[in-house]
Ligand code: CP
């Protein structure tokens with residue numbers, strides 16, 4: 001049994017396997033075919049934070065493939081004093097076939113996985129957002145035709161999304177460059193972790209957004225204030241002022257695509273003209289969350 005808590009829980013070959021199932025299921029879906037891969041199977045969605053894309057794409061993925069998604073929000077008392085995460089996990093995994101969890105703290109998902117008898121998927125934690133990174137690189141490859149040797153620029157906070165993208169890029173042969181104020185760069189333990197996973201990884205960090213985007217095939221950003229960081233809003237908004245993705249920045253990379261995991265704070269990390277402009281693929285990224293999660297679920301549940 002396998003879990004998917006961080007991108008590196010899959011090898012590059014396994015990521016290719018997930019992409020291949022995803023593409024097959026995407027093609028079928030677009031042709032109106034919905035293979036009943038998961039009849040009677042249930043995916044539990046244990047969420048401690050808000051979500052539109054992740055929640056709905058997982059639930060619809062299960063329904064399209066003949067199973068169902070069961071959303072469990074605050075009223076289950078998950079990760080509170082009501083009961084231990086261990087008991088919650090051991091009991092829930094008696095009822096369902098897979099669990100996707102969005103938690104405030106990454107260690108909560110790790111504990112859930114440790115005690116679960118069914119696969120656990122990280123649906124976002126403060127540390128990583130691996131499902132997002134898989135869908136994003138799937139999107140980019142479908143758009144550009146290849147990934148290996150290309151440069152991926154992330155302009156903004158070195159956060160959960162940036163970390164997962166940096167690992168996914170490293171595993172799939174891309175150069176990753178983060179442009180952020182120094183205090184929001186990746187820390188040494190993360191950089192060492194990536195170096196041990198992918199010895200040829202090219203992860204660079206700069207404070208200069210123009211230098212970052214110049215050779216990039218994709219320019220990506222995310223909110224400056226992630227869920228759980230609300231009390232840092234003022235400090236972060238000040239620090240990131242010169243990191244907005246606007247048309248003045250995009251002049252430096254007219255052939256790259258603009259990407260964002262969404263939700264976006266328009267007028268903060270990105271302007272309307274860029275997110276709605278000709279280079280933007282944000283809606284395709286969101287749509288691909290569902291196709292790639294179908295591939296991931298099929299892979300984890302044994303349809304390889
Ligand atoms: N990108 C993403 O994970 O969106 P949600 O927070 O709406 O799920």
Ligand code: NVA
Nearest residue numbers: 159222226227261262
């Ligand atoms: N970094 C953001 C991503 C939301 C999809 C957050 O954690 O809130």
